[in-house]
Amino acid sequence: MTQLVMGKSEVYQNALPELNPSYRLLLGPGPCNVDPRILRIASAPQLGHIDPEFFAIMEETAYLLRQVFQTKNEMTLCVSGSGFSGAEAVLSNLLEEGDTLIAGSLGFFSGQIVEISERAGAKVVNLATELGQPLAPETLAQAFKEHPEAKVFATAIAETSTGLWQPLEELERITHAHGALFVVDAVCGLGGVPMDVDAMKIDACYAGSQKSLGALPGLAPITLNDRAVKVIENRKKPVQTYYLNLHKLHRYWNGDHTYHHTACSNLVYTMREALRISLEEGLEARWKRHQLNGEALRAGVKALGLSILTQPGYELPVLTAITLPEGVDELAIRNGLLNEYQIEIGGGFGALKGRLIRIGLMGYNSCRKNVDTVLSALEHVLPRSGLQPAAGAALAAADAIYKAKT
Ligand SMILES: Cc1ncc(COP(=O)(O)O)c(C=O)c1O
Known part of the structure; x- marks a missing residue:
């Protein structure tokens, strides 16, 4: 390969050929190959992030997202980032210094709830399961008995590192019996396993674009119900993060569209198309x-x-x-x-x-x-x-x- 010499533009321009990536059949834990419809819409003309036409597309995307999450939650939007940006947005907005969170750590991915919550200032009670085994409701009930002050219980419906499908019904019942918030990681699950956010009484949920939803990486759909939104509104201190401030993100997506960050229009088109494909199939x-x-x-x-x-x-x-x-x-x-x-x-x-x-x-x-x-x-x-x-x-x-x- 020709050596790149910064400042010598003639060398730089000739240094590399046009990119021609290999075709791969992506049968790993995500990303997966997307429907050609998604690649087509990705190359549609760009819109600016504060173009009124783009605002309408954002609103439509949030409308479709509510149908796929099966929720009426107003605060439903896509964070510009991968699945963990959704995790960080949800957890850091809900948690304050000194709060207690119980984590259902089922493997590597739901295990990251621990670090994300600790970074948000929470004390974490970590209920780590044996790898490949689900979290037993009795274990959660015991944890709430020992930590009645717990504000949030968070786990995943689909743990990608161990292929585990975690039943949520009993965990939800126990969490709400103790007045805590029920938070679910659906990064891998949304679009692939039954998810009905309202019927499952999930207070806050974050997902990913590039897995069962079948879109490109780079967006994290999230949804929060009124109870979770109230917790954010009643924070003693403003959330520490600017970029993942859900109040500002919600205003940009679903409110008066006040600028918050430069969202990528083409990526949002691909999410809109992936959601349309999901709903067309049923x-x-x-x-x-x-x-x-x-x-x-x-x-x-x-x-x-x-x-x-x-x-x-x-x-x-x-x-x-x-x-x-x-x-x-x-x-x-x-x-x-x-x-x-x-x-x-x-x-x-x-x-x-x-x-x-x-x-x-x-x-x-x-x-x-x-x-x-x-x-x-x-x-x-x-x-x-x-x-x-x-x-x-x-x-x-x-x-x-x-x-x-x-
Ligand atoms: C269950 C689960 N949660 C969170 C993540 C993190 O998502 P991302 O890599 O898109 O940030 C993944 C990624 O594989 C996942 O499977």
């Missing part, structure tokens, strides 16, 4: 599609001779966490898929590093073609790591699910 149909393909993938994975990390009955349809036998090099498997098939899958995080592979079937990518493709590629790659899957067994097992369920 939320129920979309959840069923994810359920079916997740089930077929798990059947195929087991037929390959591998096992699922997650406790049976709690497996996410959108993300399958697969435990590898001792001594098997997960990086070799991932590299085999990437280099030979252009398929990206995920590895393990934290304590699970090197022990897991994770396959995501989210949004546009949740389809039979991708299930069969990744199972076939795995069957081809696994023998190099010393595993001997029976030829054709994985596809046959997936096929049996499709035959039985469609």
Whole structure:
């Protein structure tokens, strides 16, 4: 490569060719490949962030978002940032110095609720589960007994690091019985598993664009009900962050559109389109599609001779966490898929590093073609790591699910 010399424009201009990224089938924990409709709208003409035409698009996007969250919450908007910006916005606006938060840490991602809340000044009671296991309601009930002052309980519906689908009903009941706020991370779940914010009595919820919702990375949809909004309005001290100040963000999105920051119009178009696609398919149909393909993938994975990390009955349809036998090099498997098939899958995080592979079937990518493709590629790659899957067994097992369920 020609050496870049700053200040010598003729060298700089000729230094690099036009970018031509490889095509990847993104079957990791997100981002996922998006519907071509989303890529098309991404290249529509830009609008300024304070153009009245853009304000109308923001309002429409918030309107569609309420339908996908299934909420009437007025404070529903997209934070300009990835999923954790939504987490940080919700938690830092709700929490004040000295507040107590109980965290349902189900793995790496919901585990970050702890640090985010501590940075917002809260004392955190960390209820960390064994990896792949759900949080038991009794554990939460005990924590509230010991910390009746707790203001918030926060956890995830879909823990992407372990493929866990956390049941929320009992946790909600216990949280509200103690007068606390019920906060849910739906970064991976929204658009892929049943989410009905109002019926589930969720006070505040944050999500992500690039996973089951099937949009591009870079926006974090959030929604807060009146109870949560009142908590923010009654803060003793203004929230420390300017950028994630929900009062200002809400005014920009849903109020008189007073400037707060420079939102990217094209990214908002893609969110609007992803929401339209979800609603066109129908939320129920979309959840069923994810359920079916997740089930077929798990059947195929087991037929390959591998096992699922997650406790049976709690497996996410959108993300399958697969435990590898001792001594098997997960990086070799991932590299085999990437280099030979252009398929990206995920590895393990934290304590699970090197022990897991994770396959995501989210949004546009949740389809039979991708299930069969990744199972076939795995069957081809696994023998190099010393595993001997029976030829054709994985596809046959997936096929049996499709035959039985469609
Ligand atoms: C459950 C969950 N929460 C939070 C995040 C963080 O989202 P982001 O990487 O978009 O900031 C992720 C990302 O994988 C996630 O799966």
